[in-house]
Amino acid sequence: MDVRKIAAASAAMAVVLTGCGGASCDAEALAKCGTDWSTKVSSLTDITTDPGKKQYCEALAAYGVCITEGVGGCPDETQKAMEQGLKAAQEGAKDICNPETPAEQTQVV
Secondary structure, eight states, X not given: OXXXXXXXXXXXXXXXXXXXXXXXXXXXXXXXXXXXXXXHHHHOSOTTSHHHHHHHHHHHHHHHHHHHHHOTTSOHHHHHHHHHHHHHHHHHHHHHHOTTSOHHHHOOO
């Protein structure tokens, strides 16, 4: 898994949100979710060690909460894009964050 590619994809999704619109869709907050995730993951030098794994998984969990809490009220296409991005990040991290748990149980949707 290439952590930097996942972080870059997440950051790209945050940029797409500039057209989110809607009274209760906070595009800035959702963009910050992606930026915070990307910044944290990009700063990690080694996610093969226990401290690195822990930091990566904590950042992914925070990203998941941020997206899940922030996507409500956004247009369907925005919700779908954000949920797909989160799912891809979780799938990419399942061997790191939940090596003994089936992928279906580790996903936040």
